[in-house]
Amino acid sequence: xxxxxxxxxxxxxxxxxITATAKAxxxxxxxxxxxxxxxxDFDTPEPIKQAAEAAIRSGFTKYTASSGIDELxxxxxxxxxxxxxxxxxxxxxxVSCGAKHTLYNLAQALVEAxxxxxxxxxxxxxxxxxxxxxxxxxxxxxxxxxxxxxxxRAALEACVTPKTKAIIVNSPGNPTGATYDLATLEGIAEVxxxxxxxxxxxxIYEKILYDGARHISIATLGADVAARTVVVNGVSKAYAMTGxxxxxxxxxxxxxxxxxxxxxxxxxxxTSISQKAAVAALRGGDxxxxxxxxxxxxxxxxxxxxxxxxxxVSCRMPSGAFYAFPNVTGLLNRRHATGSITSPTDLAAYLLxxxxxxxVPGEPFGSPDHIRLSxxxxxxxxxxxxxxxxxxxxxxx
Ligand SMILES: Cc1ncc(COP(=O)(O)O)c(C=O)c1O
Numbered sequence: 059x060x061x062x063x064x065x066x067x068x069x070x071x072x073x074x075x076i077t078a079t080a081k082a083x084x085x086x087x088x089x090x091x092x093x094x095x096x097x098x099d100f101d102t103p104e105p106i107k108q109a110a111e112a113a114i115r116s117g118f119t120k121y122t123a124s125s126g127i128d129e130l131x132x133x134x135x136x137x138x139x140x141x142x143x144x145x146x147x148x149x150x151x152x153v154s155c156g157a158k159h160t161l162y163n164l165a166q167a168l169v170e171a172x173x174x175x176x177x178x179x180x181x182x183x184x185x186x187x188x189x190x191x192x193x194x195x196x197x198x199x200x201x202x203x204x205x206x207x208x209x210x211r212a213a214l215e216a217c218v219t220p221k222t223k224a225i226i227v228n229s230p231g232n233p234t235g236a237t238y239d240l241a242t243l244e245g246i247a248e249v250x251x252x253x254x255x256x257x258x259x260x261x262i263y264e265k266i267l268y269d270g271a272r273h274i275s276i277a278t279l280g281a282d283v284a285a286r287t288v289v290v291n292g293v294s295k296a297y298a299m300t301g302x303x304x305x306x307x308x309x310x311x312x313x314x315x316x317x318x319x320x321x322x323x324x325x326x327x328x329t330s331i332s333q334k335a336a337v338a339a340l341r342g343g344d345x346x347x348x349x350x351x352x353x354x355x356x357x358x359x360x361x362x363x364x365x366x367x368x369x370x371v372s373c374r375m376p377s378g379a380f381y382a383f384p385n386v387t388g389l390l391n392r393r394h395a396t397g398s399i400t401s402p403t404d405l406a407a408y409l410l411x412x413x414x415x416x417x418v419p420g421e422p423f424g425s426p427d428h429i430r431l432s433x434x435x436x437x438x439x440x441x442x443x444x445x446x447x448x449x450x451x452x453x454x455x
Pocket of ligand 1: 096155156157158159182228231232260262291292293294300304305
């Protein structure tokens with residue numbers, strides 16, 4: 059069958075496929091340590107599950123309004139007002155099947171052949187492929203580890219052409235764990251205003267911050283900035299609800315309406331039961347995310363400290379999200395019994411085979427120098443996984 063060209067333009071999500079390989083190995087009885095999954099290992103809090111149960115018992119199991127139920131849109135409007143001081147009407151909110159779906163709807167509504175989208179690199183894997191799936195061109199804005207992955211105004215400006223439609227902002231970021239400070243966000247906003255760009259602000263890790271870091275939504279930098287920003291968020295990471303598939307967008311009415319129309323012709327509504335659960339999550343306060351982040355913080359320190367002790371590896375301390383992103387250039391061109399390691403992909407394959415440790419190589423994130431490890435797993439797994447990595451790396455010559 060001759061498939062559409064767009065199907066050949068993209069690759070399946072590498073994080074999902076490595077996670078699937080690790081799970082398949084575990085199903086065969088192999089003791090794999092999974093540092094690849096991008097999801098909290100915590101269980102979804104009880105009150106959220108109870109809200110879902112109540113939805114099922116009361117027969118709230120039918121189609122809902124395609125763009126999401128009013129009750130959830132109100133909870134999102136209230137959350138954005140209370141936490142960010144942002145004011146939206148319900149018509150400016152769209153609920154989708156996870157933030158990934160939110161971003162996909164946005165790419166569909168916004169870009170077409172000839173358009174460009176600026177994506178700071180390293181980047182979350184789906185940004186580039188979603189742009190490609192919609193016939194547009196991703197333009198990578200390289201950022202430096204030594205500069206904390208910050209974006210300079212000049213570097214951004216150099217990426218913008220008359221074809222540029224949007225810039226993606228992801229703070230706290232996956233895979234780097236970096237957060238943007240106010241000056242960086244002001245620089246991006248200034249360029250976006252002057253060059254007439256939409257800002258896509260993916261804030262899915264907003265509650266997962268360390269060392270007193272504070273989340274700043276770029277949309278709060280002024281009414282003119284908010285008017286050209288689509289805030290993307292969801293309940294997956296903050297409330298350990300990755301499987302429930304609820305994400306949302308808040309932004310200019312015309313963009314949100316176009317996204318909602320596209321959703322109405324593709325997935326229809328997000329799951330009715332999950333929407334009720336998401337209301338409970340957003341109305342339930344921050345005790346759960348705070349407790350989770352406290353534990354992530356312990357794991358973050360342990361993992362980064364252990365990584366930095368590995369010869370050939372250096373790791374920045376991330377200030378947000380739940381990923382360590384060590385630089386492994388010191389391990390490249392080293393040899394093992396059956397070959398050599400010439401890239402992070404080779405290293406990830408070696409670690410999976412030799413140490414049964416699953417990590418994600420940096421290349422799909424736009425980095426040829428790093429691997430990504432999630433510390434959203436137990437302290438025990440972190441200790442055992444790092445012991446195994448140490449042992450496997452000691453065999454390299
Ligand atoms: C940066 C970023 N944005 C969005 C998502 C999508 O989250 P979900 O579709 O589960 O809401 C992820 C998930 O890994 C992510 O890392």
